[in-house]
Amino acid sequence: MSSSIPSLNPPHRLLFGPGPTPVAARVYEAMAKPIVGHLDPFFFQINEEIRPWLRMVYGTTNPFTMVLSGTGSAGMEAAVSNFVHEDTKFVVFIAGYFADRIAEMGHRQGATVVRVEKPWGETFTDAEVREAILRERPTMVGYVTAETSTGVWQGGNAICQAAHEVGALVIADCVTSLGTMPINVDATGIDIAFSCSQKGLSCPPGLSPITVSENAMNRLRARQTSNRTWYLDFKLLDEYFGGQKRYHHTAPISMFYALREGLALIAEEGVEARFARHKANHLELVAGLEGLGLKMLVNNPHRLWTLHTPIIPEGKDDMKIRKYLLDQYSIDIAGGFGQLAGKIWRIGLMGEGSKKENVALLVESMGKALAAA
Amino acid sequence: MSSSIPSLNPPHRLLFGPGPTPVAARVYEAMAKPIVGHLDPFFFQINEEIRPWLRMVYGTTNPFTMVLSGTGSAGMEAAVSNFVHEDTKFVVFIAGYFADRIAEMGHRQGATVVRVEKPWGETFTDAEVREAILRERPTMVGYVTAETSTGVWQGGNAICQAAHEVGALVIADCVTSLGTMPINVDATGIDIAFSCSQKGLSCPPGLSPITVSENAMNRLRARQTSNRTWYLDFKLLDEYFGGQKRYHHTAPISMFYALREGLALIAEEGVEARFARHKANHLELVAGLEGLGLKMLVNNPHRLWTLHTPIIPEGKDDMKIRKYLLDQYSIDIAGGFGQLAGKIWRIGLMGEGSKKENVALLVESMGKALAAA
Numbered sequence: 001m002s003s004s005i006p007s008l009n010p011p012h013r014l015l016f017g018p019g020p021t022p023v024a025a026r027v028y029e030a031m032a033k034p035i036v037g038h039l040d041p042f043f044f045q046i047n048e049e050i051r052p053w054l055r056m057v058y059g060t061t062n063p064f065t066m067v068l069s070g071t072g073s074a075g076m077e078a079a080v081s082n083f084v085h086e087d088t089k090f091v092v093f094i095a096g097y098f099a100d101r102i103a104e105m106g107h108r109q110g111a112t113v114v115r116v117e118k119p120w121g122e123t124f125t126d127a128e129v130r131e132a133i134l135r136e137r138p139t140m141v142g143y144v145t146a147e148t149s150t151g152v153w154q155g156g157n158a159i160c161q162a163a164h165e166v167g168a169l170v171i172a173d174c175v176t177s178l179g180t181m182p183i184n185v186d187a188t189g190i191d192i193a194f195s196c197s198q199k200g201l202s203c204p205p206g207l208s209p210i211t212v213s214e215n216a217m218n219r220l221r222a223r224q225t226s227n228r229t230w231y232l233d234f235k236l237l238d239e240y241f242g243g244q245k246r247y248h249h250t251a252p253i254s255m256f257y258a259l260r261e262g263l264a265l266i267a268e269e270g271v272e273a274r275f276a277r278h279k280a281n282h283l284e285l286v287a288g289l290e291g292l293g294l295k296m297l298v299n300n301p302h303r304l305w306t307l308h309t310p311i312i313p314e315g316k317d318d319m320k321i322r323k324y325l326l327d328q329y330s331i332d333i334a335g336g337f338g339q340l341a342g343k344i345w346r347i348g349l350m351g352e353g354s355k356k357e358n359v360a361l362l363v364e365s366m367g368k369a370l371a372a373a
Numbered sequence: 374m375s376s377s378i379p380s381l382n383p384p385h386r387l388l389f390g391p392g393p394t395p396v397a398a399r400v401y402e403a404m405a406k407p408i409v410g411h412l413d414p415f416f417f418q419i420n421e422e423i424r425p426w427l428r429m430v431y432g433t434t435n436p437f438t439m440v441l442s443g444t445g446s447a448g449m450e451a452a453v454s455n456f457v458h459e460d461t462k463f464v465v466f467i468a469g470y471f472a473d474r475i476a477e478m479g480h481r482q483g484a485t486v487v488r489v490e491k492p493w494g495e496t497f498t499d500a501e502v503r504e505a506i507l508r509e510r511p512t513m514v515g516y517v518t519a520e521t522s523t524g525v526w527q528g529g530n531a532i533c534q535a536a537h538e539v540g541a542l543v544i545a546d547c548v549t550s551l552g553t554m555p556i557n558v559d560a561t562g563i564d565i566a567f568s569c570s571q572k573g574l575s576c577p578p579g580l581s582p583i584t585v586s587e588n589a590m591n592r593l594r595a596r597q598t599s600n601r602t603w604y605l606d607f608k609l610l611d612e613y614f615g616g617q618k619r620y621h622h623t624a625p626i627s628m629f630y631a632l633r634e635g636l637a638l639i640a641e642e643g644v645e646a647r648f649a650r651h652k653a654n655h656l657e658l659v660a661g662l663e664g665l666g667l668k669m670l671v672n673n674p675h676r677l678w679t680l681h682t683p684i685i686p687e688g689k690d691d692m693k694i695r696k697y698l699l700d701q702y703s704i705d706i707a708g709g710f711g712q713l714a715g716k717i718w719r720i721g722l723m724g725e726g727s728k729k730e731n732v733a734l735l736v737e738s739m740g741k742a743l744a745a746a
Binding site: 008012013015017020023028029040042046069076101108198206247249250255257258260264267268332 | 383623
């Protein structure tokens with residue numbers, strides 16, 4: 001027997017990076033509540049509360065709307081591996097890291113991947129996506145609604161319309177948009193969408209909410225080859241979380257508790273009010289940052305309401321300024337990476353973090369940091 | 374804005390099934406502590422505390438010993454999908470559901486799977502495993518140390534020795550053994566082992582501790598084809614959790630906090646003392662169940678110390694007895710499934726659940742249930 005080991009004592013960070021985001025007390029409390037078994041009626045009851053709320057934030061009536069027992073990256077892998085395989089021609093629109101990752105996952109599944117690329121931080125026009133899809137005539141299309149590496153919003157209407165014209169299904173990455181901006185899965189025509197728990201939903205990381213259209217589920221049911229992934233197989237998950245309640249894996253109960261509480265907070269606020277709050281605080285933060293002389297990487301109207309990417313001014317030291325924020329204010333923001341390493345900051349205002357007083361704190365602390373470092 | 378939604382209020386179950394198991398207060402408290410980012414120095418510090426403790430419970434010095442951001446089933450998929458592919462001849466020893474699942478995952482990866490089968494609840498002798506491996510000359514071998522569907526312990530020495538003679542690597546499922554029985558990964562010769570957080574480690578479900586030998590990592594590094602899984606790719610995970618701290622995915626921070634505390638409790642108790650506690654309570658429960666006239670499915674010395682599988686007596690109603698236990702005592706035990714559906718109960722005593730007073734409670738309540746139902 002070793003001597004007594006002190007309990008862990010995490011620092012209190014103000015999480016204003018691209019995620020994880022601040023977590024409400026009610027959500028933390030749920031994490032400490034007693035667990036039940038993964039086949040307990042109470043677990044299925046929680047799950048049946050979660051699913052309609054997920055439909056609400058996604059803007060969909062898809063019956064197959066549920067939660068994967070993995071992070072947002074598992075959601076991406078699930079979306080790709082259920083639908084993309086050796087017989088797939090997969091067009092991916094790439095102007096940032098996460099779209100690149102979708103293409104990489106498609107490549108690993110053995111698909112013919114067509115990368116349609118622009119420099120990081122740009123968006124694709126309706127004409128560009130239409131031209132690419134009609135030219136390539138893919139069976140699957142992938143894009144990112146909210147590119148976490150750049151701060152860009154990419155509209156999906158033209159992508160989905162052209163894709164459906166050629167019989168393709170559309171995968172949309174909603175990791176940094178869900179719960180903060182209108183995604184409108186059904187109205188846009190998105191077939192498969194995935195997200196995470198730790199950004200707009202303001203829960204700890206660990207779960208991936210997904211939604212899949214009936215059209216897409218029908219294609220999956222008709223698939224002749226075996227799905228390589230067992231853990232993320234939508235047909236098996238449908239038997240667990242859907243009507244049959246058939247054992248598949250042991251779901252992370254405590255994370256489901258947290259997500260239930262996070263979604264209850266969204267239902268209490270109302271999604272429209274929540275979107276409006278994110279937009280208002282976004283506009284105020286941009287005005288504040290511009291008031292400090294910073295320029296935004298992304299032009300209006302392509303900016304995310306969740307993640308702000310000011311360009312690092314010439315002569316200023318990225319790391320020094322982030323260290324100042326962390327040391328003086330316990331504020332955690334992120335730098336850029338890949339093509340944008342050292343060129344931008346990434347400042348998140350999502351979920352519980354998107355508050356008027358946080359805007360003021362960020363503008364004040366960034367001003368001090370820019371003057372000091 | 375909708376009206377106020379009550380916070381969730383889970384029932385207090387006594388978790389004596391095959392998992393999840395009871396969770397210590399210290400572990401629950403950790404789940405509610407403030408999260409930090411997935412690249413925060415504090416997160417990596419927690420991770421560096423976890424890894425030596427995992428080596429301790431696994432009985433290994435493998436540098437690649439870490440935690441996957443998914444459940445035990447994700448651990449199984451990771452073990453298989455990193456090492457089993459189209460060019461693999463994969464021998465799997467199957468006498469229960471979870472070994473069958475390993476074979477199914479191998480099949481999905483496109484491998485030539487050789488199923489070596491016995492009825493559920495039996496074990497393979499040294500001669501049987503040796504004969505099968507030398508005959509088939511596979512490149513990979515899979516087996517289950519503790520079969521959760523049957524309650525059987527399968528020794529691994531003969532499997533690993535024969536496998537290494539023909540140049541194969543061995544995958545061992547340690548889901549229902551880790552932290553409760555000596556696995557001795559290094560001494561046994563296991564190359565890839567996976568487990569879960571919610572059984573012997575007595576944390577909530579959601580993580581999968583894994584360990585991989587240097588031999589196996591070298592084979593992975595030499596692999597010419599691309600790994601189909603990105604989320605569970607050991608080479609990418611090594612860059613995140615290993616020396617480089619390179620972003621891969623957003624790890625479920627709160628679950629890592631919980632696991633850190635669960636492992637601290639094991640380190641405080643000492644693994645040898647912990648194994649002895651599980652064995653003593655196991656023997657006492659078997660004696661108690663036999664005292665009630667129940668017969669065990671599994672013969673000595675092949676019984677798990679964690680999961681007890683008495684045969685349901687002729688004329689007794691499985692569901693009625695389990696309902697009685699749940700209604701009268703809030704005790705949650707499990708039934709059998711697959712080949713053993715309606716034939717056995719599965720009663721777990723693991724981690725925090727393996728206590729003298731729980732043995733007494735289980736024997737008393739089972740006695741009452743058998744008399745009443």
